[in-house]
Amino acid sequence: MAADVRVPIESDADIVTARQQGRALAATVGFGNSELTLIATAISEVARNIVEHAGRGEVILSPTEANNSQGIVVVARDQGPGIPNIEQALRDGYSTRGSLGLGLPGARRLMDEFEIASKVGKGTTVTMKKWIHRNLTEFPLRPRR
Amino acid sequence: MQVPILKQGSYLIASVQAALTDADLLDLRDRLAVQVGVYRSRGVVVDVTVLDVMDSFATRMLRSIAQILRLRGAETVIVGMQPDVAFAMVQLGLRLEGVSTALDLEEGLELLRRREKGGSNHGR
Numbered sequence: 209m210a211a212d213v214r215v216p217i218e219s220d221a222d223i224v225t226a227r228q229q230g231r232a233l234a235a236t237v238g239f240g241n242s243e244l245t246l247i248a249t250a251i252s253e254v255a256r257n258i259v260e261h262a263g264r265g266e267v268i269l270s271p272t273e274a275n276n277s278q279g280i281v282v283v284a285r286d287q288g289p290g291i292p293n294i295e296q297a298l299r300d301g302y303s304t305r306g307s308l309g310l311g312l313p314g315a316r317r318l319m320d321e322f323e324i325a326s327k328v329g330k331g332t333t334v335t336m337k338k339w340i341h342r343n344l345t346e347f348p349l350r351p352r353r
Numbered sequence: 354m355q356v357p358i359l360k361q362g363s364y365l366i367a368s369v370q371a372a373l374t375d376a377d378l379l380d381l382r383d384r385l386a387v388q389v390g391v392y393r394s395r396g397v398v399v400d401v402t403v404l405d406v407m408d409s410f411a412t413r414m415l416r417s418i419a420q421i422l423r424l425r426g427a428e429t430v431i432v433g434m435q436p437d438v439a440f441a442m443v444q445l446g447l448r449l450e451g452v453s454t455a456l457d458l459e460e461g462l463e464l465l466r467r468r469e470k471g472g473s474n475h476g477r
């Protein structure tokens with residue numbers, strides 16, 4: 209299995225690095241092209257949230273495996289101001305910056321699993337996973353009788 | 354990496370060559386706003402064929418480019434959006450409302466020409 213990748217996030221250029229590294233790692237895990245784009249886009253959103261709302265932090269990318277499925281885990285964490293109301297932050301259109309408010313809910317739609325842990329004054333950790341199409345190879349079609 | 358802006362007749366073509374940072378997008382917006390005035394351009398094509406990610410910031414920037422250029426008297430057409438990128442944008446919930454799109458550069462230029470001939474510049 210490929211090794212974990214840690215990308216420090218401090219500026220807008222790091223957002224590009226994080227999504228490129230994420231795409232590269234996901235490709236070695238075996239994701240197809242359109243899924244690579246979904247993963248890279250989700251990484252872009254959580255990494256930008258670090259720059260915009262927390263100032264600095266990091267994105268950690270790792271391959272994962274469960275129940276015979278291969279996948280990727282993306283952890284975006286910072287020690288910024290934290291999110292007081294996570295439910296609200298996950299709502300489409302909610303933004304404290306007058307922005308589109310689509311980053312978090314959108315990233316959640318792009319990935320298979322999505323979790324936020326946040327403490328006001330302590331920081332935020334977003335953990336997202338995506339799995340390669342389960343079952344396609346596990347259940348080869350067999351003639352029934 | 355700075356996006357080169359080429360002049361072709363009364364149009365400008367901004368052809369994205371590599372992944373763009375937020376700063377690159379802001380720079381593109383600012384230079385286009387100035388250059389449509391310098392070259393008295395009636396239309397701008399932004400070619401995003403090489404972009405493999407279009408996130409919320411990039412979408413917001415393309416929309417604001419189109420709005421600013423319209424106020425400067427020029428129409429904007431985004432061309433070359435890849436199918437995977439379009440798919441991810443829709444999932445994310447992003448729309449390019451009020452921004453014209455075309456399949457590729459040729460179609461984009463054709464769209465601008467048609468609009469200019471048609472007199473009324475847009476049907477929105």
Ligand SMILES: Nc1ncnc2c1ncn2[C@@H]1O[C@H](COP(=O)(O)OP(=O)(O)OP(=O)(O)O)[C@@H](O)[C@H]1O
Binds near residue numbers: 304305308311313409
């Ligand atoms: N890492 C973070 N630290 C602190 N607050 C955050 C963080 N990420 C998100 N938030 C809060 O959650 C809100 C919603 O985030 P989301 O990414 O959905 O929208 P946005 O960043 O405001 O706008 P957009 O991403 O659409 O440009 C933000 O406005 C911000 O208040």
Ligand SMILES: [Mg+2]
Binds near residue numbers: 256311312
């Ligand atoms: Mg955001």
